[in-house]
Amino acid sequence: MPALTSYTHALTALQAAKLRTLLEERGFEFQTKPYCLYAAARSKVNVCVYEKGPKIVVQGKETEDFITHLLEPEVLGEAKLGYEEVHNPEMFQPHIGVDESGKGDFFGPLVIAGVYVDGNVARRLRDIGAVDSKRISSDERIFKIAGDIRAVPGLAWEVISIHPARYNELYEKFGNLNRLLAWGHARIIENLLERVPGCPRAISDQFANPAVLQRALQTRGREIELVQRTKAESDPAVAAASILAREAFVGWLKSQSQKFSLELPKGVSPVVKQAAASLAQQHGNDLLPALCKMHFRTSSEVLSRSVSDHSNKPAG
Structure with a gap:
């Protein structure tokens, strides 16, 4: 070990x-x-x-x-x-863990992942260092551990990447992020239950309104125990899901950064706003919905700045 x-x-x-x-x-x-x-x-x-x-x-x-x-x-x-099995035996019983990445980032997709574990899988995840992805600062380490997770015998996993164009459509449809997140979590749980129909329980982070996720579940999902709690990433299945979600999110950012020869940073910092403004200047405002979450305030700030820049250009 x-x-x-x-x-x-x-x-x-x-x-x-x-x-x-x-x-x-x-x-x-x-x-x-x-x-x-x-x-x-x-x-x-x-x-x-x-x-x-x-x-x-x-x-x-x-x-x-x-x-x-x-x-x-x-x-x-x-x-x-x-002594984790003595103090937290439920971590080593069969269950699904769900987590997401990209929720608070202006650039990139919303990625939701789920992992099914039993006792042997949970022990193996602990051994390979599968912890909450927010505690892993290196992207290279995320990619390495994600590969190790997928190689664990008996583990089942699902990842849904909602790329920005689709994300913006769904956000308009659902009206808020909570409902969109619940829909994605429910899809992951339903997909995994098709592969492990006997799974009795699913764990995710606490939603602001817990009923939102419960309502989003379909026939299979409504038959299992749904646990929502704060700091769910302490659970090995949720921690593994957080790493798989982070891997997909970071991978998308890297590929699009290479495509446009401009780093697309994480988060919503001034550096992010500058990168978005550069993209709009080079490729036009129509590109932003394909790369960004347009309900963020950052998008209106970038668009208004772009309009201002054009209006201040001297006439030909």
Whole structure:
């Protein structure tokens, strides 16, 4: 089994303070990092305690040793590493996990993925490092783990990529993102249930209105237990789905960036707006709906800027 090199866990404020004292006593070198209460490193382990939560992120070759000999016995007060099946047995029972990527990105598709696991598959996913894709910063690592996920014996998976042109049509039809997301989640669950009809349960992130997803399910989907919860990515099936969705999203961005010889950035930052403006200037405004989610405020800002630029051009 590969050694654990990354680990995340929620802390209380008291636990965060106690850990800092323990790290100081053990000679860790402290650093200042954005959004962190503190960060420290020693030998082959790095520790960041983030303000939000707070939560701890441990990385490095000595992650497992740090958790087993310091974090669990002296801070958390319980042994969890290696005891996931005792603490969370439902993670290792047959179920489907669903997640999406691209929801908050101006460029690119909305990708929804689903993964079916049983006990053996869930253990294998844990071994290959299938964690929430938001915790994996490298696109190359996303592609590598996605390939490993698809190679796991007994795992079933589905991916739906709703490319921008189709996305914009569906958004008009459904009227809001929640309904569109629910439709995509329901399609994934229904497709997987055709392949694993005996699956008793499906897990996804909590919808603002849980009934929206329930209503979107068809005959097969209405027969299973639907679990919606916050931080669903802690589940191995949902984590694997998040990686497959991210792989498809990043792959689309890379291919379109090459096609137009211009990087299409993630998110909705000023850099994104500049890239969209450059595309509109070079290829015309009609290109944007094929590459962008047009209900984002960014689209109206880019279009109004384009109109302004044209009106300010001197007459021939």
